[in-house]
Amino acid sequence: MAFRRRSEHVRTAARWVVAAGLIILIVHHLNIDEFRSIVVAPRPGPLALMVGAGLLFLAMGGLNIWILLSALSPVRLSRVLRAYLVAASLGSFTPAALGDFSLVGLLGREGVPAHQSFAVMLVDRGITLALYLLVYLPLTAVLILPIGRWRWLPVAFGAGVAGVLALNVVRPLRLWVRARIVRPWLPQLEDFLRTGSDLLRAYPFHLLADVVVTVARSVVSGVMILMVLAAVGAHADLVRVVIISNVLSLLNYIPITVGGVGVYEGGAMALFGQIGLSNERVFAGFVLLRAYVVVSSLVFLALARRLVPKRQGARNEVRA
Numbered sequence: 001m002a003f004r005r006r007s008e009h010v011r012t013a014a015r016w017v018v019a020a021g022l023i024i025l026i027v028h029h030l031n032i033d034e035f036r037s038i039v040v041a042p043r044p045g046p047l048a049l050m051v052g053a054g055l056l057f058l059a060m061g062g063l064n065i066w067i068l069l070s071a072l073s074p075v076r077l078s079r080v081l082r083a084y085l086v087a088a089s090l091g092s093f094t095p096a097a098l099g100d101f102s103l104v105g106l107l108g109r110e111g112v113p114a115h116q117s118f119a120v121m122l123v124d125r126g127i128t129l130a131l132y133l134l135v136y137l138p139l140t141a142v143l144i145l146p147i148g149r150w151r152w153l154p155v156a157f158g159a160g161v162a163g164v165l166a167l168n169v170v171r172p173l174r175l176w177v178r179a180r181i182v183r184p185w186l187p188q189l190e191d192f193l194r195t196g197s198d199l200l201r202a203y204p205f206h207l208l209a210d211v212v213v214t215v216a217r218s219v220v221s222g223v224m225i226l227m228v229l230a231a232v233g234a235h236a237d238l239v240r241v242v243i244i245s246n247v248l249s250l251l252n253y254i255p256i257t258v259g260g261v262g263v264y265e266g267g268a269m270a271l272f273g274q275i276g277l278s279n280e281r282v283f284a285g286f287v288l289l290r291a292y293v294v295v296s297s298l299v300f301l302a303l304a305r306r307l308v309p310k311r312q313g314a315r316n317e318v319r320a
Contacts, residue, residue: 012258015255015256015258016258016261018256018257019258019261022262023261026262026265026283029279030279030283034278034280035284038233038280038281038284039287042288043230043233045231046230047227047231047288050224050227050231050288050289053220053224053227054289054292054293057217057221058088059081060217061088062077062080062081062083062084062088063081063213065080066081067206067209067210068120068123068124068199068206068210069117071199071203072116072120072195072198072199073110073112073116075107075110075111079110080110082307082308083103083106083107083110083307085307086102086300086301086304086308087103087106088297088300089298089300090102092259092294093258093297100118103117103121104117106308109308116195119195120195123199123200124214127210127214128214129250129253131218131246132249136243136246139243140243140244140247144243144244174197218242218246222238222241222243222245224289225244228286228288229277232284234272234277234281234285236275236277248268259293261290264290265283265286265287268282269283
């Protein structure tokens with residue numbers, strides 16, 4: 001256990017070192033005087049709209065979790081939202097997996113079994129990734145970066161999605177996998193996999209609602225980026241900003257830095273540079289965006305005990 005903790009601390013420290021190196025590399029390629037003049041004097045109107053869009057984006061993430069979770073456990077939306085705010089804020093400073101597991105623990109206080117909350121997060125994450133890889137990544141390849149090198153990626157991911165759906169729809173295949181693979185080799189995952197299968201197969205309206213909110217949330221993400229770019233005097237059309245901002249979200253899944261620091265900003269400069277925005281303005285905008293994430297996360301973490309008080313008698317079982 002002690003060795004595992006030390007290993008995790010070493011990995012986290014290494015991610016921060018990589019993040020610092022990437023930021024230094026980015027700054028080395030900027031006109032520092034121009035960047036400084038931009039970042040210290042943002043336009044307050046678009047900046048305020050960015051904050052509003054950011055809070056809405058965060059709330060919609062919690063709404064997605066509640067939509068799927070409500071199919072399995074009767075838990076209040078307000079409690080899921082409060083738990084999601086705290087977990088997402090923690091995830092801003094730690095590896096994403098820690099934020100996910102903290103949400104599982106916080107929902108456990110509301111009587112939601114761990115295998116249900118984890119399955120819900122995995123299904124919601126899968127829907128989000130499907131949108132990024134099957135819609136926004138091809139649009140980026142066609143409209144932003146007209147190259148075909150990475151077009152195999154959404155095709156491969158689409159084939160994987162089709163395979164998972166077929167596994168849930170074809171009953172004999174599903175039963176065979178459970179009897180021959182899951183129970184003999186992965187018995188500890190049976191409840192989790194059954195819950196995920198139920199969400200995909202038995203609750204189509206909850207799944208559809210999650211898809212609708214996910215698409216709307218992706219547009220809100222684009223509006224948030226559009227506003228922060230407008231705050232630093234960088235102007236682009238909404239469609240291309242929505243496309244780029246959602247492809248950039250894929251970079252947060254690359255576990256080489258904490259919270260995507262450095263990777264996210266560098267990717268933004270590369271993609272928005274393709275549509276004619278200056279590196280200095282893009283980086284200034286994303287520094288302001290990162291500052292908003294840090295400040296809002298610290299506020300929510302400071303309020304954690306009020307947002308998610310420890311409930312007496314909470315049990316890890318589905319409440320009737």
